[in-house]
Amino acid sequence: MRVDIRVQEETFSLDAELARLADAGLEMGGIGAFVGVVRGDAGLAALVLEHYPGMTESMIARIVDQAGSRFGLLACTVVHRVGRLPVGAPIVLVLCAAAHRGAALDATGFVIDWLKTQAPFWKREEYPDGQARWVAARPSDEEAAARWGTAGPAES
Amino acid sequence: MRVDIRVQEETFSLDAELARLADAGLEMGGIGAFVGVVRGDAGLAALVLEHYPGMTESMIARIVDQAGSRFGLLACTVVHRVGRLPVGAPIVLVLCAAAHRGAALDATGFVIDWLKTQAPFWKREEYPDGQARWVAARPSDEEAAARWGTAGPAES
Amino acid sequence: MVEILYFAWLRDRLGRSRETVALPGDGGSSSVRAIMDGLRRRGAAYEAVFGEEAGPIRCAVNQEFAALDSPVRAGDELAFFPPVTGG
Amino acid sequence: MVEILYFAWLRDRLGRSRETVALPGDGGSSSVRAIMDGLRRRGAAYEAVFGEEAGPIRCAVNQEFAALDSPVRAGDELAFFPPVTGG
Numbered sequence: 001m002r003v004d005i006r007v008q009e010e011t012f013s014l015d016a017e018l019a020r021l022a023d024a025g026l027e028m029g030g031i032g033a034f035v036g037v038v039r040g041d042a043g044l045a046a047l048v049l050e051h052y053p054g055m056t057e058s059m060i061a062r063i064v065d066q067a068g069s070r071f072g073l074l075a076c077t078v079v080h081r082v083g084r085l086p087v088g089a090p091i092v093l094v095l096c097a098a099a100h101r102g103a104a105l106d107a108t109g110f111v112i113d114w115l116k117t118q119a120p121f122w123k124r125e126e127y128p129d130g131q132a133r134w135v136a137a138r139p140s141d142e143e144a145a146a147r148w149g150t151a152g153p154a155e156s
Numbered sequence: 157m158r159v160d161i162r163v164q165e166e167t168f169s170l171d172a173e174l175a176r177l178a179d180a181g182l183e184m185g186g187i188g189a190f191v192g193v194v195r196g197d198a199g200l201a202a203l204v205l206e207h208y209p210g211m212t213e214s215m216i217a218r219i220v221d222q223a224g225s226r227f228g229l230l231a232c233t234v235v236h237r238v239g240r241l242p243v244g245a246p247i248v249l250v251l252c253a254a255a256h257r258g259a260a261l262d263a264t265g266f267v268i269d270w271l272k273t274q275a276p277f278w279k280r281e282e283y284p285d286g287q288a289r290w291v292a293a294r295p296s297d298e299e300a301a302a303r304w305g306t307a308g309p310a311e312s
Numbered sequence: 313m314v315e316i317l318y319f320a321w322l323r324d325r326l327g328r329s330r331e332t333v334a335l336p337g338d339g340g341s342s343s344v345r346a347i348m349d350g351l352r353r354r355g356a357a358y359e360a361v362f363g364e365e366a367g368p369i370r371c372a373v374n375q376e377f378a379a380l381d382s383p384v385r386a387g388d389e390l391a392f393f394p395p396v397t398g399g
Numbered sequence: 400m401v402e403i404l405y406f407a408w409l410r411d412r413l414g415r416s417r418e419t420v421a422l423p424g425d426g427g428s429s430s431v432r433a434i435m436d437g438l439r440r441r442g443a444a445y446e447a448v449f450g451e452e453a454g455p456i457r458c459a460v461n462q463e464f465a466a467l468d469s470p471v472r473a474g475d476e477l478a479f480f481p482p483v484t485g486g
Contacts, residue, residue, distance in 0.1 A: 013171050014170035014171050014174060014189075015169055015170050015171045018170060018191065018246075022244060026195065026196030026243060026244070027195060027196065027197075028193055028195060028244075029192065029193055029195035030190060030191065030192050030193060031189075031190070031191040031193065032188075032189070032190055032261075032264070033170075033187075033188070033189035033190070033191070034186060034187070034188055034189070034257060034260070034261060035174065035186065035187040035189070036185065036186050036257065036486055037184055037185055037186060037187065038185075039182065039183060039184065039185035039255065040182030040183065041183075049485070050406065050407065051485070052404070052406060052459070052462070052478060052480070054462055055459060055462035055463075055478070058462060080485065080486075087182060088178060088182070088184075090174075091486070092485070092486050099195065101190060101192065101265075101268055101399075102265075102300065104190070105188075105190060105261060105264060105265050105268075108188070108261060109257075109258075109261050112257055112261075112486055115485060115486045116483075116484075116485060116486035117483065118464070118483065119483060119485050119486070120406070120459070120478075120480065120483050120485070121483055121484065121485025121486070122406055122407035122480065122481060122483065122484050122485070123484045123485070124407070134407050134408045134411075134481065134484075135484045136454070136481075136482075136484070137455075137481070137482030137483065137484050138484075141486075144258060154463075154464045192399055205398070206319065206320065207398070208317070208319060208372070208375070208391060208393070210375055211372060211375035211376075211391070214375060236398065236399075247399070248398070248399050257486075268399055271398060271399045272396075272397075272398060272399035273396065274377070274396065275396060275398050275399070276319070276372070276391075276393060276396050276398070277396055277397065277398025277399070278319055278320035278393065278394060278396065278397050278398070279397045279398070280320070290320050290321045290324075290394065290397075291397045292367070292394075292395075292397070293368075293394070293395030293396065293397050294397075297399075310376075310377045
């Protein structure tokens with residue numbers, strides 16, 4: 001499996017990431033993707049994302065590794081941005097390439113669900129009036145990850 | 157819902173298609189995507205895709221419309237290529253934007269599953285020795301579409 | 313008259329992508345099946361394409377998927393093609 | 400000694416992102432809980448962050464998610480942070 005995991009301030013290009021998958025093998029038939037975007041909830045101006053360098057990359061690598069063997073992936077790319085991201089900005093990209101579409105799309109959901117619950121990122125909301133607030137974890141994210149029926153990459 | 161449906165010979169740019177979703181609304185939090193690629197099965201050189209102009213666009217519009225109301229989409233883009241596509245070339249792009257990732261990814265699966273079974277495209281395989289063969293429909297595609305538990309866009 | 317379109321291997325085997333045929337019967341209304349029966353009498357190529365041994369065939373009337381007993385009226389567009397394989 | 404890292408609102412409230420503390424007890428092995436108890440005695444900011452009323456806190460030992468009774472040894476890296484909210 002071709003794996004690419006990056007945590008960066010800069011934005012990302014889907015075309016460039018897709019082009020990098022060209023060497024993942026002729027058996028590649030479908031690529032699932034997810035792009036998370038800063039949602040403009042309740043007048044939000046921006047999110048500020050921080051992470052735990054080192055642990056972030058190793059947790060994502062473990063998630064990607066589990067996805068790879070579970071779904072038979074040929075390639076998986078995860079790019080997660082940190083720093084200040086205004087409303088509408090892309091936050092995260094997950095790309096999963098497989099021989100068939102079902103595996104590619106399921107793996108994409110698997111990776112983003114576990115990333116949400118087990119990769120050490122934290123979001124702070126910034127409002128136009130200068131107020132800031134750390135985002136609380138959502139039980140619905142735990143439930144989304146739990147539906148995959150595994151203990152999760154943290155336990156592996 | 158912001159809808160964009162195109163059948164074209166040219167390739168597509170995910171970055172450009174994503175940029176076009178910028179006006180889909182501040183509530184946009186996630187974009188699911190699927191890119192189908194010509195798989196290099198058994199020495200295949202290229203696929204030649206043809207379609208039924210007019211019916212193709214209206215069937216895809218119906219699929220997108222069903223996905224939009226079922227998953228509460230903010231935007232949906234489908235670009236399907238026709239003509240001669242060599243191994244590794246992108247064939248189809250589905251982009252579904254929603255407030256949350258679950259809806260965006262589920263809708264992406266819904267659209268591509270129904271597109272596979274109800275949009276009038278046909279693929280011919282071309283081999284390096286000049287042999288050509290029309291691709292037969294796969295029962296697994298019918299099954300994938302059936303799991304959504306609706307009669308499908310053709311019946312609506 | 314009915315405009316008939318052929319796609320994929322049907323077009324290849326018939327050597328044409330479209331043709332106009334007279335509606336069988338009194339000209340008011342017919343069915344996909346009746347038109348197929350009329351086509352089959354046009355010769356070996358048609359018999360092979362619309363015969364039992366050929367692969368599965370689907371049809372559309374005015375760009376809507378249709379069944380063998382779907383009605384076809386004068387001026388309709390009728391298309392014959394294999395099960396779709398896009399995506 | 401143990402290197403302690405703080406993230407998100409814990410860092411904001413403590414006014415620091417890392418510090419080095421002595422391992423409680425005989426210096427051989429301790430636990431996350433014992434270190435938290437030691438930190439709580441450092442003053443009001445620590446008491447507030449590690450107190451009952453503060454939000455839920457997670458921890459990691461050597462960059463692996465850990466529990467309150469997980470062992471901590473000299474030279475380990477211990478991190479305290481809120482439940483994660485990435486993606």
